[in-house]
Amino acid sequence: MATQLLQLKYPEIRNYLGGSFVDAHLPLLDVYDPSLGSVISRVPLSGAEEVDAAVGHAAKALPAWSHTPIKERVQVFYRYKTLLERHIDELAALVTEENGKIASEARAEVLKSAELTEFACSLPQIASGEVLEVSRGVECRIERFPVGIVASIAPFNFPNMVPNWSIPNAIALGNCMILKPSELVPLSAGRIAELLKEAGLPDGVFQVVHGGRDVVEAICDHPKIAAVSFVGSTKVAKIVYRRATSSLKRCLALGGAKNHLIVMPDADPEMTSSNVVASMSGCAGQRCMAASVMMAVAKTDHIIERMVDHAKRMTLGHDLGPVISAESKARITRYINEAEAAGAKVLVDGRNARVAGREDGFYVGPTIIDHVTPDMAIAKEEVFGPVLVIIRAKDVDDALRVENASPYGNAASVFTESGGVARRVMENASAGMVGVNVGVPVPREPFSFGGWNESRFGVGDITGRGSIEFWTQSKKMTTKWNREAGTNWMS
Ligand code: NAD
DSSP: OOOOOSOOSSOOOOEEETTEEEOOOOOEEEEEETTTTEEEEEEEOOOHHHHHHHHHHHHHHHHHHHTSOHHHHHHHHHHHHHHHHHTHHHHHHHHHHHHOOOHHHHHHHHHHHHHHHHHHHTHHHHSOOEEEEEETTEEEEEEEEEOSEEEEEOOSSOTTHHHHHHHHHHHHTTOEEEEEOOTTSOHHHHHHHHHHHHTTOOTTSEEEOOOSHHHHHHHHHOTTEEEEEEESOHHHHHHHHHHHHHTTOEEEEEOOOOEEEEEOTTSOHHHHHHHHHHHHHGGGGOSTTSEEEEEEESSOHHHHHHHHHHHHTOOBTTTBOOOSOHHHHHHHHHHHHHHHHTTOEEEEOOTTOOOTTOTTSOOOOOEEEESOOTTSHHHHSOOOSSEEEEEEESSHHHHHHHHHHOSOOSEEEEEOSOHHHHHHHHHHOOSSEEEESOSSOOOOTTSOOOOOGGGEESSSOSSSGGGHHHHEEEEEEEEEOOTTSOOOTTO
16 A cells, blocks of 8 residues: 655656656555665556557567677666666666665676676677587587567566566567566666666667566466566566466566575684674565575584674674564564564564664564474574574485475585585585585576576576577577588488
């Protein structure tokens, strides 16, 4: 339900169709600044009609864009990357305002968008086809063609970066895109649209349709949308994957996570403790790559003590931003309360956290809970807040058993000085992205991002080389121009 306040910091958000922001008379939802707990804008809740209009614009733009040579298409992204860098202060401030993350995290997010765009600029070099003379005078070649009109559905936790996981690659590869940002963080998408236009992207190649579930369902059902990428919770990833594929689209749906960090007794105490705390608390724990469960193997109390020290030294509001909403804060607090009631020991308590002057902000302080058992909800379910639970394990295999039992499979890490132990975890962790002495093992371009198990539905990865297959379809062509070539079974 939208607030009746007249003076909002940002005017009502509008959909972006055919290269312009358009007015529409749609129901509105309040958009909050989570650090203040106050309303800053309102976002329209679009439906099937708006999705259809977006598809109409994309369909008009598609023939010319898909036939533009890729080396020309990427020129837009060279300029877009420069614009992202030039406007980093403003873009990062927008991310901080709508999502709450602190300034350095927001800047890192925009820099990551620039890196993703840089990768797209290399696509002419790495997405080229193949050709081979397969028998005398007969050539087989493979060329990549765009899929057509595609859609990208984003979550709230990276308002700038996650849309840029798909925009540069999908569009550079010749597709026209409809972006559905999270209705909780709709501001960044409008600036992305403006910068793409300034970079020279033709009107209609990129659309933004705001809203929630209705837009997502309309995207999944629309007969002219050929591919859907989704990033969000596992619950919704399953809904989207089933619905999009049942209407015969290709779909890559990335879901939630429960990431395990295995800490061995030989791990470097300072590096490990600071990395683990940074991993669990960065972006207020609202990262699908955040440390969530620490498997403390054997004698690791000296490392845990340092972690507690690091966490206690963090200043809320300065080192750590708020979580996204009052509902999130209540959910996270409930998990901590339940774990404590079940016998876990809260070493660092972020409940009832307050920031002076921002008393209505949705803050949760860093929280470390020891002696959690694998059967507790907080050990199994995604908490999505700055909360780390510690489960004690007797050896690395014991730790791996707990990690392997998780239905998720985004990231896992091991902290150790032993190459043998590291290799054991690299081979046996049931996760798509594994780190050794790295708290947030996000692969950087050209390596691809993607989890396993219930952290990803569909084939392939969403970024880097792994995304090329998803955003293109290959055509296999066999040609014979040499009349002297003999006649054989291929003739
Ligand atoms: P979410 O699943 O609630 O929402 C994601 C998108 O789906 C939003 O655009 C939302 O409008 C839409 N949506 C919500 N409910 C829907 C429904 N019932 N039907 C159709 N569409 C619906 O996720 P969120 O809370 O915005 O983001 C946090 C989640 O995203 C966490 O679970 C996190 O782990 C996950 N995430 C995963 C990755 C990854 O790479 N695996 C990356 C970032 C975030």
